[in-house]
Amino acid sequence: MPTDIVGLPDYVERKGSLFLRSNQMYYSRATLNSNWHQAREAEPKDFDINKTDKRNLCKATYERIGDVTDGSLPETTYQDHSAQVFLKEYFTEQQPRKAMIDVSTFAHANLDRDTGAPTRGFGSVLPHHNPDFNKHHLETTQRADYSPPHPYTPASERPPDFTDNSAAYRKCHSQFTDTVDYRRTGWNTWQDESGLYMNSAAKQTVFKPTNTIPERLE
Numbered sequence: 001m002p003t004d005i006v007g008l009p010d011y012v013e014r015k016g017s018l019f020l021r022s023n024q025m026y027y028s029r030a031t032l033n034s035n036w037h038q039a040r041e042a043e044p045k046d047f048d049i050n051k052t053d054k055r056n057l058c059k060a061t062y063e064r065i066g067d068v069t070d071g072s073l074p075e076t077t078y079q080d081h082s083a084q085v086f087l088k089e090y091f092t093e094q095q096p097r098k099a100m101i102d103v104s105t106f107a108h109a110n111l112d113r114d115t116g117a118p119t120r121g122f123g124s125v126l127p128h129h130n131p132d133f134n135k136h137h138l139e140t141t142q143r144a145d146y147s148p149p150h151p152y153t154p155a156s157e158r159p160p161d162f163t164d165n166s167a168a169y170r171k172c173h174s175q176f177t178d179t180v181d182y183r184r185t186g187w188n189t190w191q192d193e194s195g196l197y198m199n200s201a202a203k204q205t206v207f208k209p210t211n212t213i214p215e216r217l218e
Contacts (some may be wrong), residue, residue, distance in 0.1 A: 026050050168202035
């Protein structure tokens, strides 16, 4: 089998053979030319212009569009837009049905009057919720199964008898020796050298000031 320069096999027959290399001529179905398979893909045709005695260019090859074979045609863009006029009645202002009791007349309605019908359940005039509607069930399995065997009364909580001054014994961040430390309190960035700390008031309460210099002996 001869090959071309690239190395692929050459299936096209040489000149002088019986192979018809014609893409413009139309023969009978028994005669095959180089594009006979393309004509088969277009079948079946509703109107074949090559098989009629008198050509009529007003007829279409197929009496359908795409795969729609029931004879119907889709609406055009104009028909689709024009059909919106039939939707006008859905957008007109309508008078809604008014209820007999609304927010303004609810206070004057006597809903508990005697109508001769049951108040609740089957046959009642007005629907009512069940008496257990929206009832909260707060009992858990742990509390129901593991209840204390003896009556227990927890002791009442009371505040401590003394004032909590534990902050007086805490060491605060020094303003003089810890100036370059990363533990800077507040939003200020300047050096705070006031000497006042958060536990200054607690220290004055716990540690009473004393006279470190003895009185003069006379």
